[in-house]
Amino acid sequence: PDKEYLKALDTKLDEELAEYHKDQNVEELESIRKTKAEKRGGFEKKILLKTVTDNAIETCDSGAKKIFTRNRSGNLHLSLHDSRIQKTEVHENTLQLTMDRIFQYTDEETIYSGVIEFTKVYVEECSILVFDYPYGYEGETSFSGQSYSLTEYNDRYPNAEFEIVTEGYNGYATCFQGWIWDGESEPLFGIMNIWNMGDMVYLLED
Secondary structure, three states: OHHHHHHHHHHHHHHHHHHHHHHOOHHHHHHHHHHHHHHHOOOOOOEEEEEEOOOEEEEEEOOOOEEEEEOOOOOOOEEOOOOEEEEEEEEOOEEEEEEEEEEEEOOOEEEEEEEEEEOOEOHHHOEEEEEOOOOOOOOOOOOOEEEEOHHHHHHHOOOOEEEEEEEEEEOOEEEEEEEEEOOOOOOEEEEEEEEEOOOEEEEEEO
């Protein structure tokens, strides 16, 4: 992985050196370098840009992880249906969901483990609705339950797994609906609402 990183770094430096030899304008070269870093990223985390499509930006890091950034205006060939959120962590305004599996659909189905990372999250606007049994079962027309903040949910269900049945994306809102599994108890129906102005990033591991 380090060999691949150094090769890419050499290529980038050669590219910038060629631009300098063309104009020999140091200030303009620095401006170009900053613009490229903002659009395409730098090398601080050893992340390499691979492809850009209408639906996502795909990169990889020196550890050979696949990284996809969702484009809000398009569909993505990754699915969380039947995936389970095993851990929910908040770090300032970043939300990380540790997944047992993430499905990728290209020519065939590929299953990864990994993390979903939401950046620029409005934590106070996020919530998890937990419905009392037996809502969701045939014949039930009424329901009751509790709305939790992310911290409250972690405190109340520290070992629970949230199985995603449906996933929805609308503007800056993300909604997961599914089952909350907590030990040997019957699963509870839940809705997870996430509000963020940043990116939704898929960090995939084989």
